[in-house]
Amino acid sequence: MKLRRYHAAVWDEPLVLEMGAPGRRGVVFGEAEPDIVSVVGDSEALVPDGMLRAAPPVLPELSEPEVLRHYLHLSQETLGMMGVSLFGTCTMKYNPRLATELAERPEIAELHPDQADETLQGVLELVHGLDLILRGVSGMDAFVFQPGGGAHAAYTHAVIARAYHAARGELGERDEVVTTIQAHPCNSATAAAAGFKIVTLPLEENGYPSLAALEAAVSERTASLMVGNPDDMGIYNPEIDKWVEIVHDAGGLCFYDHANFNGVMGKIKARELGFDACMYMLHKTFGAPKGGGGPAVGAYGCTEELARFLPEPVVVRDGDRYRLDRDRPDSVGKVREFWGNVPQLVYAYTWSRAMGAEGIRQAAEISVLANNYMEKRLLAIRGVTKSHPHLTAPRLEMTRYSLEAVERDTGITVFDVQNRMVDFGIDAFWLSHEPWLVPQPFTPEAGEMWSKEDIDEWIDVLAHVVDEAYADPEVVRTAPHNQAIRRLGATDLNDPAQWATTWRAHIRKQRTGAGIADPA
């Protein structure tokens, strides 16, 4: 194996706030036309007394080419997906650049959401078409795209559960949401933010909570179940249909967090398993880009019974016309302004149409096959183990591993390994959501976009870094060495005297030597 001689661009790029020269301009608008000035007079006189800005903002003064080159330098100091990124639980995907081009066209970029329906027929058709595609893969009856991410879709479910039980006059008594310790933290966090108490089930021997534990947790107080399946360890709960029955029998709703959909696309449908609602991350599974954290879409789908509670507006088809239905008296209202991150819907529609049913099914198969291939090679590396090793059935699209033995033998942690792998152009792997159930965890996911050569390269780099951990741990402990900057030092970013989320706070704290004392 021959590893790449990668080195990141190092620009020592100053902060933009330190750049520029007085009087330079990056954009010029000009002044109002003389006729306008003659009608309205001086602009500043149009501002009510006391509301005129007294001192200009202390912003850098730069020309256009300087700004462009500055941000190009910063882009080059961003590894992201330029190398191989097998970031588990996030399904790193190919984002069709056809969609980038389409979303930039004025027919998308220059639309206003309050335009008359008759001027929005193209985008409404696209949204409706995507709704139908997601109904096809889930079996649900309606999808909305207003939630701005997966967590926001989980929140949407919690809000719909509120409305559903309130409509039945039971909300006061139904104040609990049941989830599992392996469910993404957003499920419990959003349900709590919506006002529910959280009941979290621990894992048992088979890698998921037992039916007995669920039965003990579910009661007439249960508003909803919120779970994912398979989980982040690649373990599928084969009793999930029985879970749904138990929760339904108690009068609760069942929400399927389909963040980990990639391995089961075209294999199962949330509705056929009995779920009332589900969520897909269009920025993960359906080809929209990650953008470092959005704009994203948590597509929320549900049954006809819950559809009346969906956030409005909902896109509906009337014959060969499309319209935004805003007259929905039982709707929960809104979780975000307008009707969704439309450019991301363009990606998801483009990706889904390029793939088709056969491509989507094949992508799931390739993802699972690639993960099992990885598992074979990764477990051959010294010190790499997997969670629940006694479970021998093949994992789905990801497996949770541990470097506990490496850490014990060498003191090298998963953070050190992340920092060393980036020296070879490999994006940091995902560890695990809180709490860590497996010590020193890491969770790669190959998906369908990475070639066998990419996957082999990733594994070769990890194997090399583990070898280094045993042979020359210092090189790993002090990594990265080939990156835009070295690793962060010992600054305590939880200390009010040291944190600074803005340049002006940083300058002040440097000048005074300390921030405001923390009364806590």
Add this chain to the structure above:
Amino acid sequence: MTAHPYMPNSTPDLERALLDAVGAPDVESLFSQIPAAHRLKGELELPPALVSEAALRRHMVDMLARNADCERNLSFLGGGIWQHHVPAICDEVVRRSEFLTPVWGTPSSDHGRNQAWFEFTSQLAELIGMDFVGLPVYSWGCAAGHAVRMAARLTGRSHVLVPDTISPERLAVIRTYCGAAELPGQIEIEFIGHDAVTGGVDVGDLERRLSARTAAVLFDNPSFLGGIEQRAVQLAALARSHGAETIVGVDPLSLGILAPPCDYGADIVVGSTQPLGVHMSCGGGAGGFIATRDDPRYAREYPTLLLSISETVAGEHGFGMALFEQTSYGSREEGNDWTGNSVYLWAVANAVYLSLMGPEGFAEVGRLIIARSHYAARRLAEIDGVRVVFPEGFFKEFVVDFGGSGKRVAEVNSGLRDRGIFGGKDLSNDFPEFGQSALYCVTEVHTQADLDRLASAVAEVVA
């Protein structure tokens, strides 16, 4: 079978090679965890695949051609998403694959993106006069919803006062975030009346409604109806005297000419990031921010990720997450609300925009917008049957009442659409007290010729 262009391992040879390495007879055997009864019944019913990019592009372009956009038409829609000029290099930077596609990385390997984010928070801080800024949230309404919840936690109170002129769209979001009466933690929303002459918050009414239950007073500046809040200092002082937090929503693009909220006593500032270099995209350009003073009391209530400047072992600037434990990632349901994907790519566009603008860009665009919006208002007010409800003291939006013409807004807008113009947002359902009124938005993209054309078209339509 033809390999799929998005899937490098979709050749039969590679499938066989991977299966052989795994030691599996076929792909199906790898799904043995899923009980047969759970498996899909029948095939997926999806529209036919368009694997050919040429065919797919043709299909998409044909579909999108059925949209009429604000570039080929003259639009005066605003009210939460606004048509502002997006400098070309904002697009050039955010389409870079390095910024378009990354997931998370490390402080070293995604350093450039982290620096761009920090340049967003830092420059926004200069504009709004606050020195603690979180990474962005989904939208202005979501930011306001979180801010209200922060205020409730800060004060231990559960009542928020908002002007009755608040954006219905944002109010719907805030209502959702405020919870349900049957569950614990609900925050009650109460409306403050507005001044009939200025459209601003009625100070006397605020004073009457403030109490020891009030967690926060929230107002927007400019307001949803466009007006500049003239008594902001009094509003914030009244809130403070009752132990309540002052939450101010701002349009950051107004702050080259309007006083920043720190000048009149805001405690928590929220607003939209869309005017700062992000296209409308049918509402997909929405983004929001939360900012406060750099005071641990506030800092510890943020639900957002907080990116702090730091130093590497070699003394370089680097960036890391502050107060991560208080997020839902760190503490699940014990964290502050929740965090997750948001609109981080737009924060890069915002950083580019802020860098281009500089102090003079903001001052200039502020002067230009306020002049053109007032010109448009005066031209429209000259038309028989057309009245500008609050004729003074607005920034880029103003309320136009067509009641005197006997025409409904829907009729006016339909007539304008026939002339290639998208009229203002119809307020007649949400604000019946203004009759047949619409919210018109004028920005730097509208030339005098555009505004004269609007006035002529309105005159024809209402005649």
